[in-house]
Amino acid sequence: MFQAHDTLVVKTHGRGLVLCTREVAAFVERVGATCGLLVVHIQHTSASLLVQENADPDVAGDLERFFARLVPDGDPLFRHDAEGPDDMPAHVRAALTQTQLVLPVSNGQLALGTWQGLYVYEHRHSGHRRSLWLHYLGD
Secondary structure (H helix, E strand, O other), rough: OOOEEEEEEOOOOOEEEEEOOHHHHHHHHHOOOOEEEEEEEEOOOOOEEEEEEOEEEEEHHHHHHHHHHHHHOOOOOOOOOOOOOOOHHHHHHHHHOOEEEEEEEOOOOEOOOOOOEEEEOOOOOOOOOEEEEEEEEEO
């Protein structure tokens, strides 16, 4: 069994989705992965990972409006606000989404659907450098 791992840094520009499919696919190609599984883990508690529609930008806006309604900034329910009113809501958003994904690799490529892309979902208002740990297992 072949294994390979690396860290990928994704720059975000504040709350919203950042497409990173190309960068992750480049790792798969660079290590010569053919058939197996790729684990992607984001090493942060206020951002997450999504596999989501990559063709219509309205999807990203609709997701953000949904989460803004579900987990509003400054909600008096939250005590943890050390870094501002978006602090605890960012943690809740990350808890409701995913901080790790397992993606299939087939024929040397990510086996995503036609309209699927891999995204970092930044939950803070300010931009950050988010680290993704990539670990491939397979042939």
